[in-house]
Amino acid sequence: MHKCGKKYHVKNCNSVWLGRKYENAFRNDPNRNVNGFRQDVVEAIKGLKQGFLYGCGPIIGVDGCHLKGPHGGVMLTVIGINPNNNSYPIYYAVVGGETKDLWEWFLTLLKNDLNIQNDHEWTFMSDKQKGLIPAFETVFPNSENRFCVRHLFGNMKTAGFRKIAYKRALWKVAGQVQLQSLILR
Template identity: 45%
Template sequence: MAVEKLQGDYTAQYLLLRDYAQELLRTNPGSTVKLEVESEPNSNSETRQFKRIYICFGGVKQGFKQGGREILVLDGCFMKGPYPRQILTAIGVDANNGIYPVAYAVVESENTNSWLWFLEYLGDDLDIHANSNFTFISDRHKGLIPAINRLFPVVEHRYCLRHIHENMKSQWRGDLYKDMLWKCASATTVPFFNKYMDEIKEKDVGLYNWLQQIPPKHWTKSYFSGRAKCDVLLNNLCECFNKQLVRGRDKPIITCLEYIREYMMRRIGVVSRMLDKCDGPLTPGATITLNQIKQDASQLNVVYAGQNKYEVSGEGHNQCVLDMNTKSCTCRKWELTGMPCKHAVAVNWDMVRYGMEVDIPKAWVDEVYWLDNWKKVY
């Protein structure tokens, strides 16, 4: 009785869902709340049974569009209690490479139909259309893949490498196979990807043939585009968010939804207080990453090759060509992440050494990592 008084009644809260949805819309202008019901098994009944609810807050929606990072991680987790269901989530990446919860829904189960329903509303909220150049990351759920292919046929759909590895472990266990898989996935150019795949082929033809069945555009950086300015291989952003919801997933429906909303609100407050203490052109995470890149760049040699191109070499006689006309490098890391690679930083220093007018390396960082952009999002 005490627990019911504190958390609410599992059955009674379904009767209050319409009022709850209206209150969310009243207190959060610009939000989207969709409630779907279905007929009861008894055809003579005048009531309807809850099926799904989708929520995307107006402020969060605007913040995601301000961020300029067109990437979302999709995942689902179980909702416990006497009426078990699934919570579907869409998580973005902010300028500090932190999680940015965008939308969530409670559905009957994780299947193609529920994912279609969720993604249709998500696409409408974020202006993602059938011909949009967007990026999704998922765990290859059998209901999600056909839903994405149907609604967004031209998007870049990355598969979480951890889930690929989990499937792989049923036949190929051990750190050796895991490291070989990660080398292939982390390769940023096709020649290196092919080289590492050949190493797998020499070690185990069966694993090579198994990996060949998964199109490389879904799991290796060498085939990723640079549209998202993010080269992540895992959907751990969603898993991090789902972990925060553990204590709310066994609560009655409205109590659970409020648990999610309050977590998102608290997180925005934490980031806002962090922003007040930040100083500099880049976010704290981007600054740390760039400082590490600078350390790596100090060991490189630069030779001007003419036509605004530079040859950069380092240990092992590995050479890359950096084109200042297009601000691109043959290692592809600059294009993939929006963060200058070590070759770009080395060229920057070489240009300064010869008296050329050039911005500091921080100015070559894509604006998705700028502190001002982070502030706009929140």
């Protein structure tokens, strides 16, 4: 069970932070090579995976973010929600674009690495990324798929439903867990 306190400020992982974190390991072992450093990173990632499996619920957010800059591409991300109701990073990959094949590859890696066998126990939340829905149907055919309410409202605005009353009604509906408790005014 998760027993850590909330952490409100997390520094970015950058070269200065990495240097400080692993400096002693390299100083204490002058023969240390890249493979030793790689093993440290693998162990850290294993900790993230175990933290997700034992501390987060079976709800996973999936998103793609277009990268700007000299290299471009799309960062595919998977996050969970920890007991503090904060985002918990699980996986990411940078790919050339959003296609069904790349989403299938990414989700298959996730499924295999987390050893997800009963996909009906999992819920995935996303927007309607290119190729993502068909990839879910292939890799996680029995899982629940839900859409982010913020993205749904963006789609509503595009369709002409821009008034704040529509937004409030959508959020009211999204916050209900039972149809009987929903009363629109």
